[in-house]
Amino acid sequence: MEYLLHILILMSIYAILAVSLNLVAGCLGLISAAHAATYGVGAYVAALVGLYLHLSFPFALLLSCFAGGVLSLLLSATSMRLSKDFFVLATLSFRVVVFSIFNNFTALTGGPMGLAAIPRPVVLGLEVNSKAESFALSPWMAVLCCGAVFRVQASPFGRVLTVIREDEILAKSYGKNAFYFKAVAFFIGSAMTAAAGAIYAHYIGYIEPTGFSVQESVLIIAMVVLGGAGGSWGPLLGAVTLVALPEALRFAGFSGPGAAHWRQFLYGGLLVLVAMVRPRGLLGRHGFGS
Amino acid sequence: MALDQLRCEGISKSFNGVRALDRVCLDLPRSGITGLIGPNGAGKTTLLNILTGFERPDSGRYWLGCRELTGMAPHEIARLGVVRTFQEVRLVLEVSALQNVLVAFPRQRGETLAGALLRFGVTREETKNVEKALALLRFVGLEEKACAAGGELSYGEQKLLTLACCLATEAHLLLLDEPVAGVDPEMAHRVLDRLQELRDLGKRVLFVEHNIDAVRRTANHVIVMHDGRIIAEGAPEDVLGRPEIVEAYLG
Amino acid sequence: MAGSVFAYNALVPPLQVLLNGLIAGSLYTLTAFGFALVYATSRFFHFAHGSVFAAGAYLAFALTVWAGLQPLLALQLAVVGSAVLGGAIEVAVYKPLRTSGASSVVFLLASMGVFVMLQSLVSIVFGDDSKGLGSPDVGGVLHLRNARLTPVQALALVFAVVLWPSLWLMLNRTRFGLTLRAAANDPELARAKGVNLEHLHVWVILLGSALASTAGIITAYDTGMRPTMAFEALLVAVVTTVMGGLGSATGVLAAGCAVGFIQHLGAWYISAEWQDAILFLVLLLLLLARPTGLFGRTT
Numbered sequence: 001m002e003y004l005l006h007i008l009i010l011m012s013i014y015a016i017l018a019v020s021l022n023l024v025a026g027c028l029g030l031i032s033a034a035h036a037a038t039y040g041v042g043a044y045v046a047a048l049v050g051l052y053l054h055l056s057f058p059f060a061l062l063l064s065c066f067a068g069g070v071l072s073l074l075l076s077a078t079s080m081r082l083s084k085d086f087f088v089l090a091t092l093s094f095r096v097v098v099f100s101i102f103n104n105f106t107a108l109t110g111g112p113m114g115l116a117a118i119p120r121p122v123v124l125g126l127e128v129n130s131k132a133e134s135f136a137l138s139p140w141m142a143v144l145c146c147g148a149v150f151r152v153q154a155s156p157f158g159r160v161l162t163v164i165r166e167d168e169i170l171a172k173s174y175g176k177n178a179f180y181f182k183a184v185a186f187f188i189g190s191a192m193t194a195a196a197g198a199i200y201a202h203y204i205g206y207i208e209p210t211g212f213s214v215q216e217s218v219l220i221i222a223m224v225v226l227g228g229a230g231g232s233w234g235p236l237l238g239a240v241t242l243v244a245l246p247e248a249l250r251f252a253g254f255s256g257p258g259a260a261h262w263r264q265f266l267y268g269g270l271l272v273l274v275a276m277v278r279p280r281g282l283l284g285r286h287g288f289g290s
Numbered sequence: 291m292a293l294d295q296l297r298c299e300g301i302s303k304s305f306n307g308v309r310a311l312d313r314v315c316l317d318l319p320r321s322g323i324t325g326l327i328g329p330n331g332a333g334k335t336t337l338l339n340i341l342t343g344f345e346r347p348d349s350g351r352y353w354l355g356c357r358e359l360t361g362m363a364p365h366e367i368a369r370l371g372v373v374r375t376f377q378e379v380r381l382v383l384e385v386s387a388l389q390n391v392l393v394a395f396p397r398q399r400g401e402t403l404a405g406a407l408l409r410f411g412v413t414r415e416e417t418k419n420v421e422k423a424l425a426l427l428r429f430v431g432l433e434e435k436a437c438a439a440g441g442e443l444s445y446g447e448q449k450l451l452t453l454a455c456c457l458a459t460e461a462h463l464l465l466l467d468e469p470v471a472g473v474d475p476e477m478a479h480r481v482l483d484r485l486q487e488l489r490d491l492g493k494r495v496l497f498v499e500h501n502i503d504a505v506r507r508t509a510n511h512v513i514v515m516h517d518g519r520i521i522a523e524g525a526p527e528d529v530l531g532r533p534e535i536v537e538a539y540l541g
Numbered sequence: 542m543a544g545s546v547f548a549y550n551a552l553v554p555p556l557q558v559l560l561n562g563l564i565a566g567s568l569y570t571l572t573a574f575g576f577a578l579v580y581a582t583s584r585f586f587h588f589a590h591g592s593v594f595a596a597g598a599y600l601a602f603a604l605t606v607w608a609g610l611q612p613l614l615a616l617q618l619a620v621v622g623s624a625v626l627g628g629a630i631e632v633a634v635y636k637p638l639r640t641s642g643a644s645s646v647v648f649l650l651a652s653m654g655v656f657v658m659l660q661s662l663v664s665i666v667f668g669d670d671s672k673g674l675g676s677p678d679v680g681g682v683l684h685l686r687n688a689r690l691t692p693v694q695a696l697a698l699v700f701a702v703v704l705w706p707s708l709w710l711m712l713n714r715t716r717f718g719l720t721l722r723a724a725a726n727d728p729e730l731a732r733a734k735g736v737n738l739e740h741l742h743v744w745v746i747l748l749g750s751a752l753a754s755t756a757g758i759i760t761a762y763d764t765g766m767r768p769t770m771a772f773e774a775l776l777v778a779v780v781t782t783v784m785g786g787l788g789s790a791t792g793v794l795a796a797g798c799a800v801g802f803i804q805h806l807g808a809w810y811i812s813a814e815w816q817d818a819i820l821f822l823v824l825l826l827l828l829l830a831r832p833t834g835l836f837g838r839t840t
Contacts, residue, residue, distance in 0.1 A: 215657070
């Protein structure tokens, strides 16, 4: 039972990550390499808030969202008006700088060893002791996030995002302030990503830099691509599948130290397969391709 | 609100050392249809791009009434009611014609974040907008294709759709870049008839065209460009008959 | 030795730092050249290029340490093997995608997938720990004033001196090079003039992979190897290509050196740990000032 709840919580975290990436990259077409870095920022902020400021989880969550959003604004203000390629590079630089900070600013972030003993969330005054109780938090948060993103995607706001993705000049010719829409969507996506990081930090209790590396980025991308970018339920399906899959493999006896690498191999292979055979993914509403 | 006059002074633009526009001065008439003609490379599309904010002029300024437009972003100029179409048909091909028109309506409540999430009054507005969109599609004769994807329409139908989208923005000055180029004659007639109806409804139209007959038939006022300059302006009967104009085109 | 920045004589970097910068620059150019070529001719980020870099080192390892082959033979086989790997990726993955008219995003995704697959494969087969290729038994260390130069590093410099003009000549004076540039500028026109684009893409990736794997092998000899070297090489390739200006080969040559110097000078003046961050910040500033890179032409 405990184990199933664990899986559910992991799925919730990745669902938020996949859905927020889909909002930014799938719906809006903004390729950003900053996703895993924002995830890490959310985790570290929440961890530090819990460890040093001794604030309760809701505050940690709020501060993480705020941090994620503010950093997205920084990227937006500096790089969004420039070409798409430049934006990708700016997000890549962001990734590198953030990762350097995680790794090197040992006094604050614990360096390569990371931060440990992050306090469990205190919900409504009741201290949460077992993972079963933090269950009350994450799936609901995932539902909230997914619900918000779906609602936005289905609204006139989402419609404008699609036009911006397809033809930004056309959107501008209709009087739409493309920068505003991009910045807002990016802000929401980043805030959610950071929130997922906060949940991760307080749930697992221990974070370190390699948890937010390129491998993680690829995993999240694989979820979105597999499930189908652009649509709504696709990334959710992708998240659920790619969390469930390795667990299923573990049951089939695929465990041990090499397993993590085999999992990576699988994700990579899945990406290639999807890219080559069905770029629109399982449920994608539009192809990234031809 | 009286329609403000669009005018520009001294607009110059070069690309890679090639002069596309050379100190162009223009006073667009306050009403009616204006045709902008000239051979390829005369600078017509460049002028359109600059007037709508998609390109910055190297020098010169332009106004809408008393309001200076120089340096304004394209979406700001569009919001002021000056909207253009493009030489190459620009549409979202994967969504329906109706959706394409819907997206063009200005000041939608659902386009703010609060509106998207909370939806106060958004459904009502959407329903109204759908009706308006269908009316526009009816106006251009595409109401039967309302649910067809943009990519499924014929080239001529797509051009009509871009006209409908342009109208959806509530523009009072439409700058159309080659609205009937590459379109079969019957469709071209439809488009030109619509333009005349728009004039009767009080909208101003400037359209760029190569088709002299279309211009002669539809426009009240003609501007001729050549090599980045305006070389003639006036009523079609006067301008189009002149030998030097004919020569500029064929010479 | 690691003097504080406030000491006067520490403002001028010692010869060793400059030398290290040059050596790094040579290797970075070797690494980035293939990546830049693929981008110029196919217009997408060949993510898997990093894997080819690592493949050179790991193949060399397998052949020398496991199979016990003579280093000279093993190295050549490793380079050839890596080139074949690159070619295989082109034929198995990129060619079908091109035929189906996929967008550059799909190419990037597929390339990312290949990268991850190869990196995890390396981790599975060789383990995650740092390895070394051992030092080749070739003479001792060279001393220049107060700097030292190992034979491997000298080799890197020799490569640079020989290779750069050769590459430049190839791109500007040989038929292959000119065909390549024509195809990069206007593929349709090139095809119309009878250029076999499919073959060209294969040759481009073979050449690029051979160069990158050579750099990987030299790096492995110089500073050791880990599976993560693939991503580090990729970052270098991206930064160098973009800094040099997309579409310019001379740019890559210049940018490779620039990157090498920036990294080592950055490490000297500020700190070694932040050199990646410094590098990216410099790149961003450069692009803000000059969006087309050092030598780029606007496409």
